[in-house]
Amino acid sequence: MAFEGLADRLQNTIQKIKGKGKVTEQDVKEMTREVRLALLEADVNFKVVKDFIKNIKERAVGQEVMESLTPGQQVIKIVKEELTALMGGEESRIAAADRPPTVIMMVGLQGAGKTTTTGKLANLLRKKYNRKPLLVAADVYRPAAIDQLETLGKQLDMPVYSAGTDANPVDIANEALEKAKEEHLDYVLIDTAGRLHIDGDLMDELIQIKNNVSPDEIFLVVDAMTGQDAVNVAESFNEQLDVSGVVLTKLDGDTRGGAALSIKAVTDKPIKFAGMGEKLDQLEVFHPERMASRILG
Numbered sequence: 001m002a003f004e005g006l007a008d009r010l011q012n013t014i015q016k017i018k019g020k021g022k023v024t025e026q027d028v029k030e031m032t033r034e035v036r037l038a039l040l041e042a043d044v045n046f047k048v049v050k051d052f053i054k055n056i057k058e059r060a061v062g063q064e065v066m067e068s069l070t071p072g073q074q075v076i077k078i079v080k081e082e083l084t085a086l087m088g089g090e091e092s093r094i095a096a097a098d099r100p101p102t103v104i105m106m107v108g109l110q111g112a113g114k115t116t117t118t119g120k121l122a123n124l125l126r127k128k129y130n131r132k133p134l135l136v137a138a139d140v141y142r143p144a145a146i147d148q149l150e151t152l153g154k155q156l157d158m159p160v161y162s163a164g165t166d167a168n169p170v171d172i173a174n175e176a177l178e179k180a181k182e183e184h185l186d187y188v189l190i191d192t193a194g195r196l197h198i199d200g201d202l203m204d205e206l207i208q209i210k211n212n213v214s215p216d217e218i219f220l221v222v223d224a225m226t227g228q229d230a231v232n233v234a235e236s237f238n239e240q241l242d243v244s245g246v247v248l249t250k251l252d253g254d255t256r257g258g259a260a261l262s263i264k265a266v267t268d269k270p271i272k273f274a275g276m277g278e279k280l281d282q283l284e285v286f287h288p289e290r291m292a293s294r295i296l297g
């Protein structure tokens, strides 16, 4: 399960402070030292850990704890609030254009789960919001990627726009938009090309598509299992494309937590969805508070 090590350690740590009728500075010092080590071990970004600990320390030796009738529990509440804030605070909504279709560009490195997530998102939009999506195969470099999206379209019984491997991705995106308008479809999900590594050509192409279709959302799909690499990828994509949100995939695996806890703080972009498995219904809206509760027990 995800975050298992982190959850165990944090729960152990807060257990010690929980029942305390008085919380001394020494108690806070010991607790934050353990929390710091647990976060670093979970592969959370170093600077993120530093700021997080500073916030907790300031609040835990402050008035809200001193004046509380149950100081131990008050400290735990502070840790939970800060952990929630670290993951973005509120859960975020998905855009809906004033004049449909709403255009969503899916971007990310190959293997992160971009195509699968495109299918999952389409499924969610239909199921939860009663929307009609069009899937767009704009990864013209890999015939397998086009096939994969077409297969997903069949499984979901949803339209897919593709134009083979000779077409230009910008044209494909424009044509797909026209088709969606004609057929009164309300979401256009563009599955863009991924590469094994970030490169200039990939970014240029994504920027061109962005400039042409003015997407309402750009979702960056990253693999939670890759820890700080996922955070670095998010930073680069965000610098170039100003993404609107992140989808963290493979949270069903035994990821340590580094990506989930660092991405918002490093990129200032929220994690909007979490991939919880390979199946098409295994995409969840990311709830920072619920995630914090899961970690802290």
Ligand code: GDP
Pocket (backbone or CB within 6 Å): 108, 109, 110, 111, 112, 113, 114, 115, 116, 117, 194, 249, 250, 251, 252, 253, 274, 275, 276, 277, 278
């Ligand atoms: P792309 O190259 O980024 O389009 O990646 P794919 O969509 O082809 O996914 C790569 C692999 O990751 C596939 O085997 C997917 O089934 C798998 N995958 C995607 N999302 C998840 C997830 O949330 N959990 C798990 N366990 N596997 C996932």
